[in-house]
Amino acid sequence: MNVDNADWWRGAVIYQIYPRSFQDTTGDGIGDLAGIAARLRHAADLGADAVWLSPFFRSPMDDMGYDVSDYCAVEPMFGTLADFDSVVERAHELGLKVVIDQVLSHTSSKHAWFEESRAGRDTAKADWYVWAEPKPDGTPPNNWLSIFGGPAWEWDGVRGQYYLHNFLASQPDLNFHNPEVQDAILETVRFWLERGVDGFRLDTANFYFHDAELRDNPPPPAGEDAVATLGDARTNPYDFQDHIYDKTRPENLDFLRRFRSLLDSYEGRTSVGEVSDGARSLQTVARYTAGSDKLHMCYTFDLLTGPFSAAHFRRAVENFKAESRDGWVCWSLSNHDVVRHVTRWAGDGEGTDPLARFGAALVATLEGSICLYQGEELGLGEAELAFEDLTDPYGIRFWPAYKGRDGCRTPMVWEKNAQNAGFSKAERTWLPVPEAHRLRAVDTQEEVEGSILEHYRAVLSFRRRHPVLKTGTTRFLTSDDDILAFVREGDGERLLFAFNFARRPAEWRLPDGLTIGEPVAMPGFAPAIEDNRVRLGGLDVFCARLG
Incomplete structure (x- = not known):
């Protein structure tokens, strides 16, 4: 194996594409795989080493694709497997690696596995999901909460038991304590390896296992403030628990070793795990990336939330280094789950361009790999949307205290004066195109001295010219x-x-x-x-x- 090729991910710049919002080629107002293939040069010209594609698998879209009903099929709104193959081919022509999202902790309730599991307690897949008896009074088996609001348990009248869901009730959790589940999941990973993908971003990588005894979560330790999952710390009661039993279980490490072993049987593949573990996130990243037998790298929400201060950034880096001798971290300032960073950092009425330039330089000089989120390179801020425009179930549930994630997921803006800023020819797009974003379209910044786009290109070129910044x-x-x-x-x-x-x-x-x-x-x-x-x-x- 070529060592340089195997280690391409160390210090890599990964450009995140949200398929629904990148480019629509069919006129239905929703981005698609053909649109991604058509626009990949933008990522290459920016200076990215790889692109990360958020989910495009078959799905009812209750959670915008993070509720998968078939791991080995493309959702028709995005295209076909042939369209995906074209994305990989075009990316490789441009020198880009392709990383895809894998949502392994849970499936859609429409997945054939769940439909068989709920059918009865004696089916072949009866133990493929987390089922539990109610307490004598009919209430759920413990106090675990869903991130998306309410108990993490849903009663199923067909089976006569509760099932676990850490997110929506239509996203039941797989039972990773069952080796057959692990085997089946790894076969779906192999499917995409065989199609030539270069890596995987693992959604909720620390959620795979639950406490087999179903013990109650305690409150956070005395003196430790609740750490916000998304939004403000006191918006969601999920943040009133110390989540020591419903995620980040020690058994997770052995599954990650199995996952890594599969990846290592192919040349030059990589993995980046998403870790959400409150105050322990960087410790978890250190454990998950230590040695060479688990994940290659992880990212946390440490820089995706928190204050804009020198102390906060220093603390995040130092905490990771203190916990890890040989692990690897992937830093990002924005993604599809949080308010865009120039909006988070800006004061009332403050211009965001200086913050965009500063953020680009900062993340490009930190030790580790980095993720850039589409539109970040244009200096896009968070979109202000009306409640009736929302599609995000999280935002709808906690509105108006938390406005959800749609504000960072609006369509990419390519051409200022084109219909829907060049994203789509549809009369109505799945989320509206903000007029403020239109003014920052790619064609208004391309080859314009001093623009945010050209600044990002220059900063990433600076990073490439100085290998010390990568390793x-x-x-x-x-x-x-x-x-x-x-x-x-x-x-x-x-x-x-x-x-x-x-x-x-x-x-x-x-x-x-x-x-x-x-x-x-x-x-x-x-x-x-x-x-x-x-x-x-x-x-x-x-x-x-x-x-």
């Missing part, structure tokens, strides 16, 4: 509250970075013993240095090669 280590330096300063070392290079998180100018004195070899121009920024003092503007970045 080098990180050493943090002493700084004040608003400055994040660190050195990236490796591959015969040492680069110093100082990020000013404040909106106002700041001055940072180089630590004693640190000698600047020469300043290095970081695209889009122009700080100054004199007498070992770095003068930074608001949301400014300094970079230098150390002597």
